[in-house]
Amino acid sequence: MARLWRYGLLLSRNRHVAEDLVQATCVRALERSGQYVAGTRMDRWLLSILHSIWLNEVRARRVRQGQGVVDADSQLTFDGEYAAQTHVMAAQVIRRVDALPETQRETVYLAYVEGLSYREVAEILQVPIGTVMSRLATARLKLAEYPPLHAVPNTPAGDRQ
Template structure:
């Protein structure tokens, strides 16, 4: 059966794509079809290719129907649980996550300086003492860190001043 599946896989993939109209969904459908074909034997009196197409089509119909039911639930407020959103909390959470991710992209020495000066509120002199580097180095690293964050967050560097 596995050898036969290898032979018909390209045809089955094309068929899955013709049903879904999308490569990602077609690959998912193909995978589900192959799994189903490996789980249950093909009837003796049916050609493997025809049976494979039938299994694929039936899986697609099942998924299509399930999506219709999901969409109906999304579009009917009475089927949904009430959800309360606090826009400020969501915005703050997203912003914090974005800044955290952007900070993780910084080199360690830039992240250290930014944390000490911008987050902890240390002066350049205090940060220079903590990190044992000259104040000029602190200023330079801080400027590069701010520029990199602004670039990652798609902000102007002035936003960090």
């Protein structure tokens, strides 16, 4: 469920939409359980269903109405304590990946965050494996254009504001 929710959040960029996507995915999986092929990875099958729902229903309805996009900075909340220090570089990476075009962003997520093979990513996205490889190569080139990541220097507890 967590993997589905993360992928739904990546696609929709909205927590509520991601929850709706996961719920719709579970409903569709139950309705079409007879289509599940034994031996197929369940997570890949569910991610494929979620992707299909996003393309066919939610994306068409919500994104075109302007409800499917949120500012990445508003989704990254820090408590101002040491936890923020440990997440600064991750936040920079998220912002950079978030700036990629949708097709590259979802391909990067499935391949590098979820650890799926290129073939599995191609099946989920319903594109040729060469397209997956091209999207990843283009995304890597785009990400390489950014300056190096910088960590925020640690400050003594008394110096924090």
